Amino acid sequence: MSIRISAPTQGLVLLAPALLVYCVFAVYPMLDVAALSFMKWNGLSPNAQFVGLANYVQVFTQDPVFWQAVRNTVLWTVMSVIFPPAIGFALALALNQNIPGRSPLRALFYLPVIIAPIAVATIWRWMYDPFFGLFNATLTALGLQGLIKDWLGDRNVALYAMFIASVWQTVGFSLVLFLAGLQNVSQTLIEASRIDGAGRFEVFRYVTLPALRPSITIVLILSIINSLKAFDIVYGMTGGGPAQSTQMLALWAFTQAMQLGDFGHGAAISVVLLLITISIVIPYLRWSRTHRETNP
Amino acid sequence: MRVPTQWLRFASAAALVLGGAMAAQAQEIKLWTLNFANDSANQAFQSIIKQFQDANPGVTVKVENRGVDEHKSALRVAAGSDQGPDIFFSWAGLGLGGEFVKSGLALPMDKYYAEYKWDDRFLPVALTFSKQYPGGQFGVPYTFHGEAIYYNKALFQKAGITSEPKTYDELVAAAEKLAKAGIPAFTFGGTVNWHVMRLMDEILETECGAEKHDALMTMKASWAEEPCATKAFDELHRWTSKYFLKPFMGIDQSQSFNLFLAGRAAMMLEGDWLVGQLKGANRLADFAVFPFPTGGKRLYGFAEYNYISSKSKNPDVAARFLDYLESTPVQQAHLGDFGTISVNKDVKYTSTEPLEVAWRAIFGGYDGTFVNGDQAFPLNVTTEYWRIINQVATDSLDPKAAAGELQKFIANSK
Amino acid sequence: MNGFARAFRQPGLDRVDPILVILWVALIVVAIVWIAPFVFIVFTSLKANSTVMGSSAFAPPTSLEWRNFAGAWARGRFSTTVFNSAVITTIKVPLGLLISAMAAYALSRIRLPAGRAIFLLVLFGTMLPFQVMLAPLFTLVNSFGLINTKVGIILPYLAFGVPYQVFILHGFFGEVPKELSEAALVDGASHFTIFRRIFLPISLPVLAALLILDFVATWNEFAMALVILQDNSTWTLPLGLMSFQSQFQSDYGQLNAAIVMTVLPATIVYLIFQRYFVSGLTSGAIKE
Numbered sequence A: 001m002s003i004r005i006s007a008p009t010q011g012l013v014l015l016a017p018a019l020l021v022y023c024v025f026a027v028y029p030m031l032d033v034a035a036l037s038f039m040k041w042n043g044l045s046p047n048a049q050f051v052g053l054a055n056y057v058q059v060f061t062q063d064p065v066f067w068q069a070v071r072n073t074v075l076w077t078v079m080s081v082i083f084p085p086a087i088g089f090a091l092a093l094a095l096n097q098n099i100p101g102r103s104p105l106r107a108l109f110y111l112p113v114i115i116a117p118i119a120v121a122t123i124w125r126w127m128y129d130p131f132f133g134l135f136n137a138t139l140t141a142l143g144l145q146g147l148i149k150d151w152l153g154d155r156n157v158a159l160y161a162m163f164i165a166s167v168w169q170t171v172g173f174s175l176v177l178f179l180a181g182l183q184n185v186s187q188t189l190i191e192a193s194r195i196d197g198a199g200r201f202e203v204f205r206y207v208t209l210p211a212l213r214p215s216i217t218i219v220l221i222l223s224i225i226n227s228l229k230a231f232d233i234v235y236g237m238t239g240g241g242p243a244q245s246t247q248m249l250a251l252w253a254f255t256q257a258m259q260l261g262d263f264g265h266g267a268a269i270s271v272v273l274l275l276i277t278i279s280i281v282i283p284y285l286r287w288s289r290t291h292r293e294t295n296p
Numbered sequence B: 001m002r003v004p005t006q007w008l009r010f011a012s013a014a015a016l017v018l019g020g021a022m023a024a025q026a027q028e029i030k031l032w033t034l035n036f037a038n039d040s041a042n043q044a045f046q047s048i049i050k051q052f053q054d055a056n057p058g059v060t061v062k063v064e065n066r067g068v069d070e071h072k073s074a075l076r077v078a079a080g081s082d083q084g085p086d087i088f089f090s091w092a093g094l095g096l097g098g099e100f101v102k103s104g105l106a107l108p109m110d111k112y113y114a115e116y117k118w119d120d121r122f123l124p125v126a127l128t129f130s131k132q133y134p135g136g137q138f139g140v141p142y143t144f145h146g147e148a149i150y151y152n153k154a155l156f157q158k159a160g161i162t163s164e165p166k167t168y169d170e171l172v173a174a175a176e177k178l179a180k181a182g183i184p185a186f187t188f189g190g191t192v193n194w195h196v197m198r199l200m201d202e203i204l205e206t207e208c209g210a211e212k213h214d215a216l217m218t219m220k221a222s223w224a225e226e227p228c229a230t231k232a233f234d235e236l237h238r239w240t241s242k243y244f245l246k247p248f249m250g251i252d253q254s255q256s257f258n259l260f261l262a263g264r265a266a267m268m269l270e271g272d273w274l275v276g277q278l279k280g281a282n283r284l285a286d287f288a289v290f291p292f293p294t295g296g297k298r299l300y301g302f303a304e305y306n307y308i309s310s311k312s313k314n315p316d317v318a319a320r321f322l323d324y325l326e327s328t329p330v331q332q333a334h335l336g337d338f339g340t341i342s343v344n345k346d347v348k349y350t351s352t353e354p355l356e357v358a359w360r361a362i363f364g365g366y367d368g369t370f371v372n373g374d375q376a377f378p379l380n381v382t383t384e385y386w387r388i389i390n391q392v393a394t395d396s397l398d399p400k401a402a403a404g405e406l407q408k409f410i411a412n413s414k
Numbered sequence C: 001m002n003g004f005a006r007a008f009r010q011p012g013l014d015r016v017d018p019i020l021v022i023l024w025v026a027l028i029v030v031a032i033v034w035i036a037p038f039v040f041i042v043f044t045s046l047k048a049n050s051t052v053m054g055s056s057a058f059a060p061p062t063s064l065e066w067r068n069f070a071g072a073w074a075r076g077r078f079s080t081t082v083f084n085s086a087v088i089t090t091i092k093v094p095l096g097l098l099i100s101a102m103a104a105y106a107l108s109r110i111r112l113p114a115g116r117a118i119f120l121l122v123l124f125g126t127m128l129p130f131q132v133m134l135a136p137l138f139t140l141v142n143s144f145g146l147i148n149t150k151v152g153i154i155l156p157y158l159a160f161g162v163p164y165q166v167f168i169l170h171g172f173f174g175e176v177p178k179e180l181s182e183a184a185l186v187d188g189a190s191h192f193t194i195f196r197r198i199f200l201p202i203s204l205p206v207l208a209a210l211l212i213l214d215f216v217a218t219w220n221e222f223a224m225a226l227v228i229l230q231d232n233s234t235w236t237l238p239l240g241l242m243s244f245q246s247q248f249q250s251d252y253g254q255l256n257a258a259i260v261m262t263v264l265p266a267t268i269v270y271l272i273f274q275r276y277f278v279s280g281l282t283s284g285a286i287k288e
Helices: A007-036 A054-062 A066-095 A102-114 A117-127 A134-141 A158-183 A187-195 A200-211 A213-228 A232-237 A249-259 A263-294 B005-025 B039-055 B068-079 B098-102 B110-116 B124-131 B153-158 B168-180 B194-217 B227-243 B253-261 B274-280 B315-325 B328-333 B354-364 B379-393 B399-413 C018-045 C049-054 C067-075 C078-109 C115-124 C130-143 C150-174 C178-186 C191-202 C204-220 C223-228 C237-248 C252-272 C274-286
Strands: B027-034 B059-066 B087-091 B140-152 B267-271 B287-290 B298-308 B368-370
Touching: A007 A263, A007 C078, A007 C115, A007 C130, A007 C150, A007 C191, A054 A263, A054 B399, A066 A102, A066 A158, A066 A213, A066 A249, A066 A263, A066 C018, A102 A158, A102 C018, A102 C252, A102 C274, A117 A158, A117 A232, A117 C018, A117 C204, A117 C237, A117 C252, A134 C018, A158 A213, A158 A232, A158 C274, A187 A200, A200 A213, A213 A263, A232 C223, A232 C237, A249 A263, A249 B068, A249 C130, A263 C130, B027 B068, B027 B315, B039 B059, B039 B274, B039 B315, B059 B068, B059 B315, B068 B087, B068 C237, B087 B315, B110 B315, B124 B140, B124 B298, B140 B153, B140 B354, B153 B168, B168 B227, B194 B227, B194 B267, B194 B298, B194 B368, B194 B379, B227 B379, B227 B399, B253 B267, B267 B274, B274 B354, B287 B354, B298 B315, B379 B399, C018 C252, C049 C252, C067 C078, C067 C237, C067 C252, C078 C115, C078 C150, C078 C191, C078 C204, C078 C237, C078 C252, C115 C150, C130 C150, C130 C223, C150 C204, C150 C223, C178 C191, C191 C204, C204 C252, C204 C274, C223 C237, C237 C252, C252 C274
Parallel strands: B027 B059, B027 B087, B298 B368
Antiparallel strands: B087 B298, B140 B267, B140 B287, B140 B298
C-alpha cells in the first residue's frame, strides 16, 4: 500500500523535530527575556507585575555595576578580536613554513580549545594563586618580588589576567582557521612570484594576504560572537569580583536573576546584551549574503 | 460477575496493608544543609541520621551538602519547583533567611512547638529568631554562633602584647605593636565577600552603638546622614591598608585559615566553629580567643535554623527528626560538633579545653547579639554593601564617600 | 626524522634559511610556555598539600601522591558526575546530529513554504548567546517540571545545537548534484529514503567532524547545566569541578587532581580524533 505524501509534507516531517525543539527552547526564551524585562518578578511567586520601562531606568541610572559591566564586555570583545587572532595569525604563518614537527606543534596549540572553559578557569585561578601559584612563585624564585601581584584580587589587573587565560584557550581556534586558509593559498602563484624576484615580504603582502581575506573575516566575526558569550571563565575565576570590577553583562544578568532574585532587572540587562549582539550580527549576515552572491 | 464478599474484604484489607506498608516505606525526607568547614558537623549528621532511621523503621533521611553560595542558589531554585527539600538549613537573620519565609516557603511550626515543647528547650536568645515573622513560629534553632578574635599566642608574645585588648583603642594599639614587629595583624579572605564584612560590622557596632547600628541595618536611618557610618568606613580603611596580611582580595577564607595556621598573621575574626577546625588541625594549644572590643553589651553572632518547607510531603516526619536532632541526649553526645555551645539549654558543659571554656565565658558575658550584615540586609543591598566594602578595602573608593554610595543604592532600591 | 632532511628551506630553494631556524626555535619556546600550565597542574596534583605550600611551584613531585586522585574522586563525586556527563552526551550528540541533518536536508533539497524564512530563523540562532537566556530557560524547563532531569537539560542542548549543525549541513547538502536525487525521485523513492540512503552516507566525513565537535562542546558545557541541574546527584563533570573549586580551593593537591580528571577525557578524545576537529572547524569556514 503506498500513499503519496507530497514532497512539502515530507519536508515538514523531516524539519519538524529540529524546528520544534529550537522554537520552544531557543526562540521562546529569547522572546520571554524581552517580555520579562518589562516585569517585576522574583522567580518565586506565581505572579509577575508589569512595570513598563522601570527596569530599564533602573539598569541605566541606578545600577552601580551595569556600566562597569558594559565597559568590561566591550573591552573584552575588542581585546578578543585583536589579540588571539593576531597571535593565531603569527603562529599560523610560522607553522605554515617548512619546519619539522608542524603537526604535533599545531596539535599542542589547539589543545586548550577543547578543554572545558570552566576547567581553564580553575587551572588559571590556581596558577594565579597569590601565595602558591605558578606566577608569583616564579617571580619570587627569580628575585622579582616587586612584580608580585594579587592577579585576581587587584582590580587593575584582574580583567587582563582573566583575558590571558582566555587567550590561551582561544588562540588555537584562529590558528587552525588561518592555517587552513594559508594552505589554500595557491603555491604556484607563490613560486611564480618568487621566480619573478619577489622577496619574502612582497610575497606576503601581494599574494598571501589578499587570499586570506575570507579567513580573516570569519575569524574576526567568530571571535566577536564567542567573546560576547564570556561566562564560564569569569564565573570560575573571579565571579565578577573584586568588588564587581570584572563583572560582564552575561554574568551580571545571571546574578541579578538567579542569585538575587530580580528576574526583571536581569532580563533588562540580557536584552541590552542581545541588542548589542544583534547590532553586530545583522549587518554581518547582510554583508555575507551579498558577498556570497557575488563570489560563489 | 459476583465476587464473594470474603474475597472483597480480603482484597481490600490486603490493599490497605500493602498500601500502608508502602506508604510507610516511602517516607523519605530530604535535608539540605551546608558542607560545613568543621567536618565533625558533617559526620555528626551521618551518625545521628543513622540512629534516627534505626529508631524509626520505614523512614529514610537523605542529606545533601552544598557550599554556601550553592546552597543559597539551590534554595532559590527549589522554591519555584516541586523538587525541593523537606528540611532546609538557613541563617536566621531577617534578610537572608527572611526571603524564603516571607515568600511562604517555610512552614509555620506552631503545632510542633506545642507538641514537642520546644519553647522550653531552647536558649531564649536562639529562640527569638523563630518569632520575628508574622504568621507563626518558623524554623527550629540549629546552632547559635558567636564571632570573636582568635590570636596566635606566640606572635602576640613576639610583638610584646601582654594582655588581651579590652577596648577598641587597645586593639588598634596591639595592631600597631604587631606592625612594628613586622607581623600583619589580620588575615582575611576577600573573594567570599562576607569575611571582610565581619570587620566592618564590628566597627559599625563600635562606632555607632547598638541602636544606631540597628537603625542603619534596617535601613530606617540614612547612612549618608549618620557620621558614625562614615567614621566606620574610615576605620575599615585604616585596618585594610595598614594591618591586613596582603594580598587578601584574591584568596578565599579557607586559604586565609591556612595562612593563619602557618603563622603569617596574628589574628583572625572567626566564629566559634573554628575551635572544631583547630582541633582537627591539632593546633588548639597555639591559639586563644577574645571578643572584639566594641564597648557594647552585644555579641557579634547569629543563629542558624532548620526550616520545614511548606511544600514538604512529610512535615510530621520532618518535625520528628528535628526534635530528635535537638533532643538533649543527642545534643549532649555531639557537644562541640555543631558549635561550641548547643542551642539546647539543658545540655551540660564539662569540657576543660581552654578555647571552649573561653567561648562559654564569652557567651555568658553578653545579653544580646547583633547579626552579620548579610543576614540583616535584603540580597540586593547585601551585594552592594559587599561591593562598597571591597572597594574601600582595595583603595578604589574614598571612605568618606562610601556611606553616601550605600545610601544612594538603598534609596533607589526602596 | 624525515622532516629534518628537507626542513628549513624555502620552497624551491636549496640552502637552509637561517630565519626559519630561528623561527622554529622561537616556536618551540612558545610551545613550552603553552604547555606549562598542564605540566604545573599535573605536578601539583601529585604533591601532598604540605609539599605544595612548602616547596617550589615547579619542582617535580618527589613522591607521587596518588591519594590525591582517590580523595578528589570521592569528594568531588566524580563517579556521579562522569556518569551523568556520559549519559547526557551519548544521548544528545547523535540525536542532535540526526534531527539537524533531517532539517538541513529538508531545507536545502525540498521546496517548503516559508523555507527561506525558516532557514534564516535557524541561522540567526548561530549568533545567539544562550547565556542571556539562562533565567527564562530555567523558568521554562521548570514549568515542564523538568528541572534536575536529564531530559530537561538535553532539550535545550538540542535546541542550541541545531543552528550551527543545520547551517553546515545545509551548505554541504546544497553541493550534492541535483541529478542524484532527481533520479531517485523519478524512481518513486520518498525523500525519507533519499535522505537515508543517499545523503547520510555521503556526508559521513562532515557528520563525523560535527559529531566530534559537538561531543566536546556538550561534555564541557557549564552555564546551562548550572541553571537546570541543581540537585548535586544530577551534576555533570564541569559542575562537579566548579563545586569542588568553590569548596576545597585550599586543598591544593586534590584540587589539581580534580582538574586533571576533568580534563583527561576530552584530551584523550582529541588526541585520537585530531583531524576531525580541524576539518569540522574549517568546513564551516570555507563554506563561506
